[in-house]
Amino acid sequence: AQSVTQPDIHITVSEGASLELRCNYSYGATPYLFWYVQSPGQGLQLLLKYFSGDTLVQGIKGFEAEFKRSQSSFNLRKPSVHWSDAAEYFCAVAPYNAGNMLTFGGGTRLMVKP
Amino acid sequence: DAGVTQSPTHLIKTRGQQVTLRCSPKSGHDTVSWYQQALGQGPQFIFQYYEEEERQRGNFPDRFSGHQFPNYSSELNVNALLLGDSALYLCASSSVGGRGTEAFFGQGTRLTVV
Numbered sequence: 094a095q096s097v098t099q100p101d102i103h104i105t106v107s108e109g110a111s112l113e114l115r116c117n118y119s120y121g122a123t124p125y126l127f128w129y130v131q132s133p134g135q136g137l138q139l140l141l142k143y144f145s146g147d148t149l150v151q152g153i154k155g156f157e158a159e160f161k162r163s164q165s166s167f168n169l170r171k172p173s174v175h176w177s178d179a180a181e182y183f184c185a186v187a188p189y190n191a192g193n194m195l196t197f198g199g200g201t202r203l204m205v206k207p
Numbered sequence: 208d209a210g211v212t213q214s215p216t217h218l219i220k221t222r223g224q225q226v227t228l229r230c231s232p233k234s235g236h237d238t239v240s241w242y243q244q245a246l247g248q249g250p251q252f253i254f255q256y257y258e259e260e261e262r263q264r265g266n267f268p269d270r271f272s273g274h275q276f277p278n279y280s281s282e283l284n285v286n287a288l289l290l291g292d293s294a295l296y297l298c299a300s301s302s303v304g305g306r307g308t309e310a311f312f313g314q315g316t317r318l319t320v321v
Contacts (some may be wrong), residue, residue, distance in 0.1 A: 129312075134317070184247075191263075193255060193309075197250050
């Protein structure tokens with residue numbers, strides 16, 4: 094069975110500082126990997142996705158993520174955080190060719206200090 | 208394009224009652240998945256509908272059922288509500304029978320069971 098672990102429940106960073114959110118997955122075959130962001134009381138917005146090819150993927154809002162098969166990781170990064178980035182971030186995995194059957198991690202809540 | 212729309216946005220029900228939630232997929236999408244997001248947790252996959260049939264199901268009891276209509280819209284029904292069914296219910300649509308590369312989420316329906 095597939096699973097996703099986000100080890101950090103809460104992270105606080107200062108505005109302008111760099112950010113890395115960790116994600117580890119367990120999946121027996123080629124996974125689809127995603128990062129979603131959720132503002133309070135809202136639905137999920139896709140930040141970026143990885144299917145194949147270049148292991149460094151670029152997303153919206155200046156985010157990027159790197160797929161490391163050997164570490165079963167798909168960490169999200171941003172070089173300079175803005176106050177508007179404060180939200181809940183979810184990493185997710187889906188079976189190959191089934192991007193709407195997602196298994197989510199527990200989420201990381203990001204707080205941004207002024 | 209209105210994106211994925213869900214109704215109602217909020218709902219309060221009493222234990223033992225039944226509830227129906229509705230979802231209209233993004234234009235051009237033919238597949239709808241439903242997710243349950245309990246407070247402070249990541250979304251959990253309930254089931255997926257394609258061609259008016261349930262194609263995949265997560266680890267949810269039979270009290271949770273659904274339907275997809277010829278126009279691809281979908282309903283989620285929950286019978287014999289329990290307090291533990293209180294959650295944000297998210298609908299996500301995708302194209303090409305769920306084999307599309309990403310899911311688009313609605314804003315969710317917040318269900319409170321009292």
